[in-house]
Amino acid sequence: GAVVSQHPSWVICKSGTSVKIECRSLDFQATTMFWYRQFPKQSLMLMATSNEGSKATYEQGVEKDKFLINHASLTLSTLTVTSAHPEDSSFYICSASRNVYEQYFGPGTRLTVT
């Protein structure tokens, strides 16, 4: 149990376009989902915390108007990178919380903005 999927696994887009990434908990309900960003050879940096039915909480320095998060149901959260630029190229990983402690990660989405 505790499987989290993420789609797409990789995406290439042109500068100025928007990209949507989906995160799903497949076999459990997740009241909280998290979105991370990971640059090569670096640690995971939390971008935002997403609770079902409420607005996401963004970490300091993360532009909420650029990284739109929607947690529509207990099994689905989406991250939309709006007006993407090359500096937004990164590995985006979501995680879903099954209980008050454990987080399980999706496989990640590699975004390349050209």
Added chain:
Amino acid sequence: GENVEQHPSTLSVQEGDSAVIKCTYSDSASNYFPWYKQELGKRPQLIIDIRSNVGEKKDQRIAVTLNKTAKHFSLHITETQPEDSAVYFCAASRQGNMLTFGGGTRLMVKP
């Protein structure tokens, strides 16, 4: 907020030897300490975790120890194998809250 520091950043051991990775945290209210293994280009996988009400937890070749007074916790891998080679991340959180990750340790196990 929480700050987690992890050492060493790289660790090279011979197959069969033990590996130890250490983390310190700053928030005394943190009560959950997971360890993740991440292979290149893949998702972090939870390998072991410990809660603040215990001092040690073991699962086969992997063990984690926690010293709440000193605010540090460690991952111990015994009888290392080449497939243990990966990046390991420690993390800390309060119950129900976000994880704060350490900087990661690249473990290389030489056959």
